[in-house]
Amino acid sequence: MSAPASRLGSWKTPLAACILVLAGCAAYHNSFSGPFIYDDAPAILDNRSIRHLWPIWAALAPPHGEGLTIEGRPVLNLSFAVNYAVSGTRVWSYHALNLAIHLAAGLALLGIVRRTAERLAAGRAAPAAGAAERPAGPLLFGLGVALIWTVHPLQTEAVTYVIQRAESLMGLFYLLTLYCFVRHAEGAPPSGPGGLREGGSFWGALSVACCLLGMGTKEVMVTAPVMILVFDRTFCAGSLAEAWRRRKGYYLALAATWLPLLGLIASTGGNRSGSVGFGTGAPWGGYILTQFEAVMTYLRLAVWPHPLVFEYGTFWVTPTQAAPYALAVSVLAAATVWALVRAPIYGFLGFWFFGILAPTSLMPGTTQMIVEHRMYLPLAALAVLFVLAVWKVATRGRIVAVAGVATGLGWTSLERNSDYRSELAIWQDTAARRPENSRAHGNLADGLMNAGQTAAALKEYAIALRLNPWDAVANNNYGMALSALGRGEEAIGCFERAVRIKPRYAHAHFNLANALVRAGRQDDAAGQYTEALRLDPSYPEASNNLGDVRMTQGRLDEAVGLFERAVELDPEDAGAYYNLGNALTRMGRRPEAVGLFEKALRLKPDYAAAHSNLGVALVDCSRFDEALAHFREAVRLQPEYAEARLNLGNALLLLGRLPDAVGQYQEALRLRPDYPAARRNLERAQRQLMASSAP
Numbered sequence: 001m002s003a004p005a006s007r008l009g010s011w012k013t014p015l016a017a018c019i020l021v022l023a024g025c026a027a028y029h030n031s032f033s034g035p036f037i038y039d040d041a042p043a044i045l046d047n048r049s050i051r052h053l054w055p056i057w058a059a060l061a062p063p064h065g066e067g068l069t070i071e072g073r074p075v076l077n078l079s080f081a082v083n084y085a086v087s088g089t090r091v092w093s094y095h096a097l098n099l100a101i102h103l104a105a106g107l108a109l110l111g112i113v114r115r116t117a118e119r120l121a122a123g124r125a126a127p128a129a130g131a132a133e134r135p136a137g138p139l140l141f142g143l144g145v146a147l148i149w150t151v152h153p154l155q156t157e158a159v160t161y162v163i164q165r166a167e168s169l170m171g172l173f174y175l176l177t178l179y180c181f182v183r184h185a186e187g188a189p190p191s192g193p194g195g196l197r198e199g200g201s202f203w204g205a206l207s208v209a210c211c212l213l214g215m216g217t218k219e220v221m222v223t224a225p226v227m228i229l230v231f232d233r234t235f236c237a238g239s240l241a242e243a244w245r246r247r248k249g250y251y252l253a254l255a256a257t258w259l260p261l262l263g264l265i266a267s268t269g270g271n272r273s274g275s276v277g278f279g280t281g282a283p284w285g286g287y288i289l290t291q292f293e294a295v296m297t298y299l300r301l302a303v304w305p306h307p308l309v310f311e312y313g314t315f316w317v318t319p320t321q322a323a324p325y326a327l328a329v330s331v332l333a334a335a336t337v338w339a340l341v342r343a344p345i346y347g348f349l350g351f352w353f354f355g356i357l358a359p360t361s362l363m364p365g366t367t368q369m370i371v372e373h374r375m376y377l378p379l380a381a382l383a384v385l386f387v388l389a390v391w392k393v394a395t396r397g398r399i400v401a402v403a404g405v406a407t408g409l410g411w412t413s414l415e416r417n418s419d420y421r422s423e424l425a426i427w428q429d430t431a432a433r434r435p436e437n438s439r440a441h442g443n444l445a446d447g448l449m450n451a452g453q454t455a456a457a458l459k460e461y462a463i464a465l466r467l468n469p470w471d472a473v474a475n476n477n478y479g480m481a482l483s484a485l486g487r488g489e490e491a492i493g494c495f496e497r498a499v500r501i502k503p504r505y506a507h508a509h510f511n512l513a514n515a516l517v518r519a520g521r522q523d524d525a526a527g528q529y530t531e532a533l534r535l536d537p538s539y540p541e542a543s544n545n546l547g548d549v550r551m552t553q554g555r556l557d558e559a560v561g562l563f564e565r566a567v568e569l570d571p572e573d574a575g576a577y578y579n580l581g582n583a584l585t586r587m588g589r590r591p592e593a594v595g596l597f598e599k600a601l602r603l604k605p606d607y608a609a610a611h612s613n614l615g616v617a618l619v620d621c622s623r624f625d626e627a628l629a630h631f632r633e634a635v636r637l638q639p640e641y642a643e644a645r646l647n648l649g650n651a652l653l654l655l656g657r658l659p660d661a662v663g664q665y666q667e668a669l670r671l672r673p674d675y676p677a678a679r680r681n682l683e684r685a686q687r688q689l690m691a692s693s694a695p
Contacts, residue, residue, distance in 0.1 A: 013114075016143045017107055020150060024103045027151040027410040031160040032095045034420040038311070038443060039163045043070045043080075045089055048538065048570060050081040063538060064268055069163045072268040075216035076166050094162045101168050102159045106150035108175035109380055114142030115182050116235055120345075144387040144402040149380050151410035153305040154298075158373040160420045161310075166218045167373040173214030174224055174356075174377055180207035181228050184250065185236045208253045215261040220359050220377075222261060225254040227355055230340075234348040287364035289317050292325035294370045295357065302375065302382045305409070308416055310430045312370040313437030314468075349381040367439075423447040431460075438468035442477060449481050457481060472502035476511060483515055491515045506535040510542050522549050540569035544576045551583050559583045574604035582613060590620045608638040612647050619651055627651050642671040646678050653681065658689040 036045055044050070047070060049062055059081035060074040070077045079097065087093035117138035149155070158167040184203035207228075214221035229243055229251060237243035244251060301308065336350030356377045390401050419429045424447035430440040445460035461478040464471065479494030495512035499505055513528035529546035532539055547562030563580035570576065581596035597614035600607055611634035618627035631648035634641060649664030665682035668675055 012139055016110065016139055020106050020110060020143065020146050021103050023147055023406065023410060024099065024106060024150045027413040028099050028102070028159060028417065030414055031099070031156075031417045031420065032092050034091065034095065034160055034162075034417070035423060036089075036091060036094075036162060037420070037423045037426055038161075039069050040161075043068045043163050044094070047077070047080065048540070049077060050084045051572070053081050053085045063536075069166055072219075072264045073166060073217055074264070075213050076169060076218070079165065079169060091162070094165075095160070098159050098162060098165050098168060101165065101172050102150065102155065105168060105172040105175050106146045108172065108179045109149055110142045110146035112142075112175065112179050112182055113145045113384065114138045115179075115186070117141045119235060140399060141387060141391060144390070144399075144406075145380070145383045147402065147406045148386060148409065149383040151406050151413055152302075152379060152383070153308060153409060153413040153416045154301050154372055154375050154379055156308070156413055156416045156420075157310065157371075158376040160417050161373070164373045167220075167376045170214050170218035170221050171376045173210045173217060174221060174227075175380075176210040177207050177214060177224050178228060178231060180204070180210060181231070181250075185232065185247075204247075204250050204253075208250070208257065211254055212257045212260065215257050216264065219261065219265065220356060222258065222359060223355050225251065225257070227352065228254060230348060230351055230355075234344040282364040282366045284364045286316050287369070288362070289319060289322040289326075290315065290369040291361040292322050292329045293317065294361065295329050296325045297370050298357075298372075298375045298378070299382075301372065302379055305412060307433050308372060309370075309433045310419070310426050311434070311437060311440055311443075312368070313434050313439055314367050315369055315436075346385075349384055352381040353378045424451055436467065438464045438471050438474060441467065442471060442474035445474075445481070446477055449484070454481075454485065470501050472498045472505050472508065475501065476505065476508040479508075479515070480511060483511070483518070488515055488519050492519065504535055506532045506539060506542070509535065510539065510545070513542075513545065517545070517549065522552060525549055526553075538569055540566040540573060540576065543569065544573070544579060547579060547583070551579070551586070556583055556587050560587070572603060574600040574607055574610065577603070578607065578610045578613070581610075581617070585613065585617055585620075590617045593617045594621060606637055608634045608641055608644065611637065612641065612644040615647055615651065619654065624651060624655055628655070640671055642668045642675055642678070645671065646675070646681065649678070649681060649685070653685055653688075658685055658692065661685045662689060 047063060047068075049058055053059055056078070059078045062068070062070040062072070062074060062077035064071045070080070080094070083094045083097055115138075121138055155168075158164045158171070180203045184201075184207055187201075187203060211221065211224050214224060229240065232243035232247065233240045237246055332350070333354060336347055336354060338347075339350055340347030357374060360371070360374050386405075387402060390398055394401055419426050424444070427440060427444035427447050430437065431444045434440055441460045442464035445457045445464060448454075448457035448460060458481065461474065461481065464474045465478065468474065475494045475498040479491040479498065482488075482494060483491035492512065492515045495508055495515055498508035499512060502508065509528045509532040513525040513532065516522075516525035516528060526546060526549045529542050529549065532542040533546065536542070543562045544566035547559045547566065550556075550562060551559035560580065560583045563576055563583055566573065566576040567580060577596045577600035581593040581600065584590070584593040584596065594614065594617045597610050597617060600610040601614065604610070611630040615627040615630035615634070618624075618630065628648070628651050631644060631651055634644035635648055638644065645664045645668035649661045649668065652658075652661035652664060662682060662685045665678050665685060668678040669682065672678065
């Protein structure tokens with residue numbers, strides 16, 4: 001059977017696709033400069049597994065243990081590795097790929113709706129689908145649906161917020177799974193035995209492959225095999241039994257994709273390391289009560305997308321508070337069940353909406369009750385209903401009506417994208433929309449600190465901790481702010497509260513250790529660095545800093561091992577090479593130290609301390625001219641660097657250039673009047689100079 005597209009003309013479908021892509025680009029052209037924000041930092045900027053595309057299994061193994069968005073989602077992680085290979089941590093390529101994914105998903109939706117509408121218009125639908133429900137102009141109808149869905153501002157969180165590629169990429173694979181099924185069904189004999197051996201075998205196999213990729217992207221993909229079966233029953237086979245009879249092998253292959261998903265879920269401890277799932281400690285009944293309001297909020301925003309909120313915060317409600325929302329959702333759910341029997345097309349749209357929301361609505365979470373990006377796929381059903389209504393009500397001017405609504409939605413998306421222009425802007429907007437949200441105030445405080453607005457930041461931290469004293473992240477970040485202001489003891493108190501609240505918070509243990517080092521409590525700091533490494537063995541900064549402590553304690557063998565581990569974990573960290581070089585220098589292994597200082601300088605050519613210490617190692621290797629060049633470079637890079645002045649003076653003294661050596665020692669003492677080594681060597685150089693000038 002030939003594909004329906006052949007009767008639409010060779011130019012109409014590409015033109016519709018171009019219109020959709022141009023509309024999407026227009027709605028999101030101002031999103032490319034938005035910085036990484038919120039969960040982007042731990043999942044992308046601090047994610048060492050994305051820094052190399054090869055070996056590919058490393059990029060397919062995201063870190064786990066902190067409940068990160070990329071945890072247990074290897075395909076998502078691999079996509080970020082591709083971005084890192086293209087632009088490192090420059091954000092433009094991440095936004096470009098996010099938009100490309102969204103546009104591809106819009107094109108897949110266009111293809112699904114157009115082919116399904118044409119099937120209905122041609123009378124190939126199941127008998128239960130009445131003639132009154134058959135829309136005219138399948139391509140225009142599909143374009144209208146895809147256009148509304150693509151430019152709708154409710155999609156901005158899944159497109160503009162980089163890490164929420166988890167939603168849009170899963171959505172793309174979900175839609176491609178369905179699109180390939182539609183092509184598979186078109187190529188299969190209508191009454192023949194089912195499976196992947198039919199005429200549509202290529203499309204059937206591709207559908208299963210897309211489903212598998214979706215399972216490796218986000219867990220909501222779990223609903224796809226069931227959704228395809230219900231779609232088949234509604235639009236193709238006419239009943240579940242007939243769908244199974246025709247395509248049993250295909251459905252078994254789809255169901256098999258659940259197995260790797262179960263493995264991925266198990267790899268996160270079954271509850272995304274304590275953030276989502278039945279093992280998180282979140283009360284399931286209490287969480288369910290919040291979801292009635294969530295569903296009604298999603299429906300309201302689909303119709304009137306204002307105000308949009310980046311982070312709704314954690315909240316709990318009583319049964320009485322939830323009752324009005326529960327009643328409305330129950331009526332809609334009952335209507336969906338009724339329609340599945342009596343009006344299957346509308347029933348399928350309801351099933352699409354509730355079915356895709358079900359995993360996140362039923363699985364309890366510890367922090368997120370209402371999340372706009374969860375509407376990425378469910379919105380498609382509402383877009384279909386809207387365009388259906390336009391098609392039924394407006395016999396003329398349908399295209400103008402849909403285009404007008406799409407223009408308004410696209411303009412609103414443009415305005416919403418401007419809220420993502422900076423970390424400070426998005427959190428100011430969020431705190432204004434949800435003043436009771438402690439995380440909004442805490443993250444606004446972070447943004448204010450980064451912008452140098454210290455007084456305002458401290459005020460926001462105080463609000464955040466007043467709203468939720470048990471917020472480990474807010475306590476940790478407040479501690480970092482206090483530490484930056486030199487209020488070390490207060491910072492230690494904040495970090496200690498953070499680790500009491502969340503004992504597995506490796507970053508808080510690390511920050512507490514840093515604060516303890518600054519307070520001179522080396523032994524206590526070592527214990528905290530050790531705990532951070534126990535919780536996250538692939539934490540190079542903790543390994544490096546613990547190595548520093550061990551070197552200070554004179555435990556050089558341990559220090560070398562820790563620095564070597566830090567270098568192994570992060571081969572691009574100049575500081576780790578520098579520290580390892582220092583440890584080897586103290587052990588007398590100067591030729592090895594030279595190579596390590598040189599590696600540090602290749603990574604960071606303006607590293608003054610590395611130039612100075614490389615010079616010291618070169619002097620010990622009798623490579624005086626090279627040493628002199630590095631000492632001079634250290635002084636050029638950092639004229640106030642007293643130790644480099646001392647080292648340069650020592651090199652000049654060894655070369656017999658006494659007046660120059662005296663000048664460098666004097667400069668070192670001007671910078672540090674209490675510098676005993678500089679004073680001692682100055683006196684020595686002056687004695688030698690006097691002796692050499694004596695008759």
